[in-house]
Amino acid sequence: MNLKKIGAWTAIAVGVIYFIVPLIGTFEFSLRMRRGEYSLDAYESVFSDVRFHATFGYSGLMAVLTIIFGMLLVVPTAYWVRLRLPQLRPVVEFVTLLPLVIPAIVVVFGYLRIYNSSSYLPFTASERATDILLMGSYMMLSLPYMYRSVDTAMRTIDVRTLTEAAESLGAGWTTILFKCIFPNVMSGVLAGSFITFAIVMGEFTMASLLDRPAFGPYLQLIGANKAYEPSALAIIAFLITWVSMGLLQVVSRFGKARPART
Amino acid sequence: MAFLELSHVKKSFGQVHVVKDFDMAIEKGEFISFLGPSGCGKTTVLRMIAGFETVSSGTITIGGHDLTDLKPNQRNIGMVFQAYALFPNMTVGQNVAFGLKVAGKPKAEIDVTVKEMLDLIHLGHLIDRFPYQLSGGQQQRVALARALAIRPRVLLLDEPLSALDAKIRVSLREEIRSIQRKLGITTIFVTHDQEEALSISDRIVVMNEGRADQIGTPFEIYNFPRTRFVASFVGTLNILPGHVADGASGRIEIDGQAVHACRDLARLTGRSACTVALRPEAIRLGTAGDGANHLTGKIEEVSFLGAVLRVRVRLADHAISLDMFNNPGVAPPERGSPATVTFAREDVLIVEEAA
Ligand SMILES: Nc1ncnc2c1ncn2[C@@H]1O[C@H](COP(=O)(O)OP(=O)(O)OP(=O)(O)O)[C@@H](O)[C@H]1O
Ligand SMILES: [Mg+2]
Numbered sequence: 383m384n385l386k387k388i389g390a391w392t393a394i395a396v397g398v399i400y401f402i403v404p405l406i407g408t409f410e411f412s413l414r415m416r417r418g419e420y421s422l423d424a425y426e427s428v429f430s431d432v433r434f435h436a437t438f439g440y441s442g443l444m445a446v447l448t449i450i451f452g453m454l455l456v457v458p459t460a461y462w463v464r465l466r467l468p469q470l471r472p473v474v475e476f477v478t479l480l481p482l483v484i485p486a487i488v489v490v491f492g493y494l495r496i497y498n499s500s501s502y503l504p505f506t507a508s509e510r511a512t513d514i515l516l517m518g519s520y521m522m523l524s525l526p527y528m529y530r531s532v533d534t535a536m537r538t539i540d541v542r543t544l545t546e547a548a549e550s551l552g553a554g555w556t557t558i559l560f561k562c563i564f565p566n567v568m569s570g571v572l573a574g575s576f577i578t579f580a581i582v583m584g585e586f587t588m589a590s591l592l593d594r595p596a597f598g599p600y601l602q603l604i605g606a607n608k609a610y611e612p613s614a615l616a617i618i619a620f621l622i623t624w625v626s627m628g629l630l631q632v633v634s635r636f637g638k639a640r641p642a643r644t
Numbered sequence: 645m646a647f648l649e650l651s652h653v654k655k656s657f658g659q660v661h662v663v664k665d666f667d668m669a670i671e672k673g674e675f676i677s678f679l680g681p682s683g684c685g686k687t688t689v690l691r692m693i694a695g696f697e698t699v700s701s702g703t704i705t706i707g708g709h710d711l712t713d714l715k716p717n718q719r720n721i722g723m724v725f726q727a728y729a730l731f732p733n734m735t736v737g738q739n740v741a742f743g744l745k746v747a748g749k750p751k752a753e754i755d756v757t758v759k760e761m762l763d764l765i766h767l768g769h770l771i772d773r774f775p776y777q778l779s780g781g782q783q784q785r786v787a788l789a790r791a792l793a794i795r796p797r798v799l800l801l802d803e804p805l806s807a808l809d810a811k812i813r814v815s816l817r818e819e820i821r822s823i824q825r826k827l828g829i830t831t832i833f834v835t836h837d838q839e840e841a842l843s844i845s846d847r848i849v850v851m852n853e854g855r856a857d858q859i860g861t862p863f864e865i866y867n868f869p870r871t872r873f874v875a876s877f878v879g880t881l882n883i884l885p886g887h888v889a890d891g892a893s894g895r896i897e898i899d900g901q902a903v904h905a906c907r908d909l910a911r912l913t914g915r916s917a918c919t920v921a922l923r924p925e926a927i928r929l930g931t932a933g934d935g936a937n938h939l940t941g942k943i944e945e946v947s948f949l950g951a952v953l954r955v956r957v958r959l960a961d962h963a964i965s966l967d968m969f970n971n972p973g974v975a976p977p978e979r980g981s982p983a984t985v986t987f988a989r990e991d992v993l994i995v996e997e998a999a
Binding site for chain 1: 715717720721791
């Protein structure tokens with residue numbers, strides 16, 4: 383019993399040291415831009431860089447668009463599969479997991495082959511079209527998380543009976559989807575959204591190879607050329623992720639506190 | 645022509661025939677119960693009326709109009725589900741208003757109707773609660789109000805009470821029945837509880853393996869079951885095999901003892917065996933005057949059920965159960981003692997074997 387406890391605490395301690403110490407080191411280093419004293423100069427430098435604002439804004443916008451279009455794809459799909467094609471669920475789940483096993487670099491080369499400027503669908507011909515392609519690729523990257531969180535939320539409501547109840551009251555399928563289903567899987571939608579936000583903000587491969595001014599490539603560029611700013615950026619990026627994860631926790635608690643049925 | 649008619653309705657899922665040639669005519673304002681064991685197709689028939697399942701063949705009409713090609717949201721049929729199915733994201737008031745909003749009714753009218761419906765189920769004070777803040781019985785009443793708010797042509801209830809505990813079941817079924825009477829709405833109520841069906845229905849449809857075995861008033865169903873299945877499913881009838889001695893005069897032998905029947909004699913002609921049903925409360929211990937049937941045997945079991953005693957008398961191969969009122973002044977019959985039972989000729993029911 384006691385030995386077990388000691389073992390558990392040791393494991394936790396090792397984990398904390400492994401994760402926290404480098405972080406503290408990075409943070410400490412990011413404060414040492416001014417010689418001989420701690421300061422926030424590195425952060426000031428980062429925040430005053432126009433490229434920081436531009437890339438951060440760009441990626442933020444991409445994240446929001448990815449979330450909106452991703453959810454418009456995922457919620458109806460998960461709904462339809464649960465309602466009408468339950469036998470297809472394993473297949474759909476497998477497909478949504480593919481982005482986890484196929485490296486992003488492979489996917490992006492596939493995109494460049496198929497959607498290059500001399501193809502039938504020349505997505506890379508203009509910047510706007512490339513943005514759409516990039517958003518599509520982000521949707522794909524976040525698919526495993528979005529689908530799973532939405533599908534889990536759907537498990538807590540009786541999709542089929544709610545649909546039939548709404549139908550018998552005269553509702554068409556858009557009403558059912560947006561008034562009866564969407565609001566009840568909101569906790570899943572939000573959870574998926576925060577993960578998606580974190581993924582998109584830090585994504586490098588897709589944005590870099592499609593040559594879009596996103597936050598990930600900017601991080602890489604600064605990392606290669608400056609001394610103190612990369613540490614400050616790393617801390618900022620971590621904070622974004624943590625805030626997203628924290629919100630996710632809050633949302634999932636909130637969702638659990640209101641059971642759909644007794 | 646009846647208000648709601650199902651004629652030759654069939655339903656198969658792949659190779660499995662779940663509903664076989666179902667015929668039924670319901671008058672406007674009637675309260676009909678579907679009664680039958682699990683898996684006999686009650687829900688399936690209900691879902692075909694609501695439009696959630698297509699019919700494999702046959703037609704369903706309301707007021708003379710064929711429903712077959714209408715989608716569920718075009719049929720104007722109210723439905724109440726076993727699991728309540730309230731929208732968890734909406735308050736009680738919003739749930740009840742949902743169908744009216746979808747229909748594009750003006751807000752003032754919606755508010756009036758919602759209030760009227762909630763008053764009907766005595767839950768006006770809970771209008772701003774969410775479903776998870778209600779008890780099961782309250783949720784089901786809200787579901788009923790929601791279904792009624794759209795003034796449906798027909799109300800369908802699929803075992804609406806089976807998730808509730810016994811006391812609420814009884815009070816809520818009476819409430820449902822009185823609301824139904826007040827609104828005069830044509831209603832189909834699915835249950836596998838015979839007491840529930842007998843107590844609240846105008847007519848009962850006893851279903852067995854995808855067919856309507858018998859359709860009739862509770863009085864008819866209980867007193868004159870037509871088939872062996874109905875007899876055994878409704879009430880606790882004695883079912884005994886009989887040997888037909890003389891079909892025309894209704895003379896039958898049960899375990900070698902002669903019994904006379906005066907009802908359903910047509911079912912005896914041209915047959916050597918039949919199935920006899922006897923209600924326990926129609927049988928008494930002892931002998932009686934002219935013309936009554938007598939059977940002799942031995943008391944096998946006496947169980948005390950409170951107001952009544954149930955006594956089982958063994959004939960030869962078969963036993964017969966009878967009910968007698970509990971009388972504190974009279975000692976109960978003793979196990980093992982010889983006994984004679986008596987019952988009137990009119991109480992001998994000849995029932996059909998399953999078709
Ligand atoms: N979608 C379906 N696919 C295949 N078989 C089905 C389907 N729906 C129902 N069945 C079968 O049809 C039969 C009748 O089902 P139904 O739900 O109508 O029974 P029920 O009388 O309502 O029973 P219960 O009292 O248990 O609710 C069952 O044997 C069931 O397995
Ligand atoms: Mg059923």
